[in-house]
Amino acid sequence: MRTILFFTAFLAAVTGLTVNAQVGVNTPNPTSSLTVNGSFAATYKTVSASGTVGADDYYTAYNSAGNGTLTLPAAISGAGNFAGRTYHFKNTGAGNLIIAANGAELIDTQNGTGAPNITIPTGYYAFLVNKGTITGTTWELVLFSSSNSMPSVNQTYLFSSAQQNAFKQTCPATTGPAWQNEEIKYNQGMAINTGSAFDGLSGRFKAPTDGFYMIYGSAQFDNSEIAGQPGFAWCVLYLVKNFLTTPNNQLVQNFHTNPGVFASGIVSAVVHLNKDETVSMASAARLTNAGSQYQVTATSIYGYKIAN
Known part of the structure; x- marks a missing residue:
């Protein structure tokens, strides 16, 4: 051949x-x-300083603690026009990588207008192709993504906890103008607890790492064993971020007015947590007889990390 x-x-x-x-x-x-x-196979190159992208370049990894700019080659009219040429860039360093078009040329980022440059943060990747044009948008951004957006399987921190119907948690009811929020505890029924990130005694999930987490909770308000079986004037179920320091930092709530002796609640949220921040499920309620206590039962909470 x-x-x-x-x-x-x-x-x-x-x-x-x-x-x-x-x-x-x-x-x-x-x-x-x-x-x-x-x-x-094609050219693989690692750079740590600003410069110009060459005709022989293909895949470039930028590895530097500081910011840098790589400038794309200028468009060529007629002989030598390199329509269809592709470049791949990955930022493996700590600073931002800027990919800049040459001179007055632009990069088509599919937002309706061209951009003179694009910024690739740490851990991100960009794939560009030359359009063959000599003015305006001469480059097209094909793909822009993060290679670390999805956590590995052993870092999803799946947790699941549920109280059986036999266990009822007694909570202080709201009797004054300020709502009384109470964290729901999980003294029994722990099923999964990856990395011991969930504390059943406090009712708090503590994020082991920065990232986005999906949290889902449910509870049954049940006063059937409270003396006189008082009804609820209102009751509310929450997901709360950092309850220990900010008990009113509600992410989402499920509210019922005059539900009677029983009421159910379901709450869910996607939330970004920094390392060691927490999410709890909490409740508050006022009783029709102005009593000082109510109960919750059949409570459950589960969640997992979905992205970095």
Whole structure:
């Protein structure tokens, strides 16, 4: 096959003719203009300073503690136009990487207008292709993504806890103008607790790492064992962020007015937590007889990390 390729190139050079053919590498039956039956390799380069992207570049990893700018090559009109050329960039350092178009040229980011540059934060990747145009948007951003947006399986921190119907938690009812919020505890029924991130005694999930977490909780308000079986004037179920320091920092709530002796609540939220921040399920209620206590039962909470 090397002989055939050499002869084809030699013939084209000698005669000045354009050769239309399908070329195969490791295959006698190419199915496209170029068919490669095997692995493919291109230039891999690591840089730590600003500079210009060259014609021989393909994949560039920027690894620096500071910010830097890589400038794309200028468009060429006529012979030498490199329409379809692709570049891949990954920021593996701690600073921001800026990919800049040359001069007055722009990068088409699919937002309706071109941008003179794009910023690639730490851990992000960008894939660009040249459009072959010589003014305006000469480059097109094909893909922009984060390689660390999804946590690994062993860092999803799945947790699940539930109290059985036999266990009822007694909570202080609201009797004055200020609502009395109470964290719901999980003294029994722990099913999953990855990395021991959930504390059943306090009712708090503590984030082991920064990231986005999905939290879901449910509870049954049940005064059937309170003396006189008082009804609820109102009751509310919460998900609360950092209850220990800010008990009124509610993420979401489920509210009932005059539900009687029983009421159910379901709450869920996606929340960003910094490391060691917490989410609790909590409740508050006022009784129709102005009593000082109510109960919750059949409570459950579960969640997991969904993204970094």
